[in-house]
Every structure is written in structure tokens, then in C-alpha cells.
Amino acid sequence: MKHDQEPVATPDSHQQREGVVTVVLTADNHLGYTGFGQHPRKREERQQRLRHAFQQATDFAIVQGVDLFIQAGDLFDTTMPDERDRSFVAERLAQLKQAGVQSFALGGVHDTPTAAQSLLGDTTPAPQMSYARLGALNYLSPTRRDESQQLEPVMVDVRGTTVGVCGLGVLPGQVGDPLADLRVQLEIERAAIPLLVLHAPIEGLTTGTSLLDTRAVVTQNSLRKQTIFPYVLAGYHHSYSQLHIDQTEVVVAGATQYIDFSAPDHAPGFVFLGLAADGVRWCNHISVDSLSMHHLVISTSELWSEDLASSPTEIILERLRPLCRDDAMILLRLQGELTRSAYHQLDLNQIRRYGEEHCFALAIDDSALSVLNEDVSGSTGADERLSLRDELSALADEWIASAHDESEQNALHFTKEELLLALDEMKSRQ
16 A cells, blocks of 8 residues: 555646546535634635635636546535535536536535434435536435445546446444445446545544544455445545555545644645546646644643743743744644643633634644642642543533532533533534
């Protein structure tokens, strides 16, 4: 298995005439995403950046005159995007169609209505369906209705080369390997180039965090065993990668903007591909205009020392200042050991306020801090992991223990679980 292969040279017109199908692959555009608790001005700026990045992908497809434009899931961040995002996508798809580019979109984890929504009476179809009904794109449903159902390919002709496109994805709560026991209608055998568009976690790749997480995963073994699709074009993971697993070429598009702090190693963008029946001709990752990502790691040994005149909070702010810009996303990671009294010398609220004022987004990760218990004499005992979540949980347990009756305890216990869930969701989307 190999990761991030070097892109080959840009194609020329001769290559395009020789049975090569050109593709722009994009995924995880998350149009309409809003950061939890973020200032309205920053929310609006983020949404503008998300739209601009998607437009860069569609503009590139039109200028290059590609054959296929493939969106591999989570075009929208919600099953009910607002009218501005719906109209924006409609305009981009109309431009692609006018340019002769055939468009495909796979439902993702965030923008596919779930069975639970249907049970609650929400029968709203996936937002991409409205474009499909107007002939602006081919919509690929992410799931089979039952395990025995065969995937149905969409067959298209590209200058005499038959391409068969199937879609497969996962939804919240789904378990197992969606690629196991894969069955596809026999029509796929007519395709010179069979493509599987996938939106699911892939074993061995780091994930972009998701509020709608799933326990399903596509294993390396199932990718190795399947022989139908030589090309798998994937979304879900927010970092670009290219894997060669036996006879299967897997290309993960990556997100078109930083949504959170989970995929800092690769710049956001989309992929430009040249595919032929006998192999990949080129695979170029194209970066887009994006926010900048910074990780700042500070050890407790850098904050408490007899030689330091500044307070721990001021030292952290001094380290942050060179990184803070209007377009900077910064993850501050604190690690090491310190006493509980030392921990309370840190003014994390002041640091958060500074980040809100001087950069686009700041998240503080204190999960690697070990806080030492202190007895009356000042000596330290066993260390404990300290986090906002732990302290909130401990405080709630104290309230529950002091409650006067069972109904009050039950109410407090329910509130505790709701608060912890909300905190986990907030941290996952910072």
C-alpha cells in the first residue's frame, strides 16, 4: 500500500483522445456548515469560503473541459440546506451541464436523511434529488435498502468509452463493512471503466471528525478482495490520499476547506484525474484558497520555572501572538504534569477570548494534561487526567448524590448526559 503518490504531468489533448476519461473529484464540501458558538461575522465568512472552494472545483472542471464531475458525499452539511446554498449549487451544476460536463453526486453522512428522520415523519428527500429531477446531475444513493440488493450502475459513454458509476456509503448507526459481500448488477460488465464512488471510513486512514459518526468501516481486506472496481473514488476522510491496494486504486478527495482540526497535514482541495481501462494516467491534488492551519504544542515545563518572570497565561499568549491572523485556525495543545493549584493559575477563558478576537478560530486541547493531587503538606500523590469534561461530570455527580429524591436524581442524571453529549459535539466541530 502506498500513500500520496507523486502526481504525474498535466494531460495533453492527445492523451484525452486515446480512451482517457478526465474527472474532477471533490467531497466533503460541507456547504452551510456553521461553527458552534462562533461570531456571526465569522460564520458568514466560513460559509463564503466553503462556497468559493466548491466553485473553484467546478470552474476548474469547466476550464479543463473534463468529462465527469464527481462529488463523493457531504456536499451539504445538513439534509435541509438554506436557499442560498441550494441556489448556489444549482448555478454551478447548470454551468457544468452547459459546458458538457456530466455530474454525479453521492449522498453523504451529513446530507442524507436517515430512517430515524422518516420515523419522526420527516419525508424530505436528500437535497441533491431536486437537481437530479431537473437533469442537472446523477444522484447516487449511499445505501442499499437491504443487504441482498445489487448496486445499480449509471452507464455513460465518454467518446466511445463506456463508464459505469456506482455509489455506496454509510449512515449514522450503521455497523459492519459496507463493501463486504458487494453485489453489482451484471450491466457493469459492459463498462470499460467501472467506478465506485464511496463515502465511508476506510481502515488505516485518519478521519475527519463527524457529529454523525458511524461504526461501519471499509476494511483493507474487502478492498483487496473485490474485483469489480479497479477505481474507488472516496469521500468521508478530510485529508487527500491515494492508495494502491492490489488491483484497486483508491483516491480520497479530502475536504475543500478545514472544517475542524482533525486533518491538518494536507491543504484542502480537490483531485484532477485521468483514468483509462488499463490504469491511472494522472492524479493531481489541486489546492484551493483556504484558511491556514496551525498546531501549537506547549509543555507545562515551559510555563512554570524559577527563571520565568511572566505568568503561565502570558507565556501562552506570547506564543500565540505570532500565529494569530484573521484567516488562522489554531489548535493549542497543552501537555505535561502540573499541580491542581498550578492548573487554576491558567486563565483559559482569557486565552479563548484572545483567540476569538485575533484569529479565525482557536481550540484548546487539554486532554494531555496530568494534574497531580496535593495533600495538606504540599506533597503530590497519584496523577489524574483533567479535562473540562471530567470536571463537569464530577460536579454533576456531586449534585446527583446530594439530590433529595429519586425523580430529582433522574432529572439531574439526564441533564448530565445531555451536557456531556453537547460538549463532545462542540469539541468535535471546533
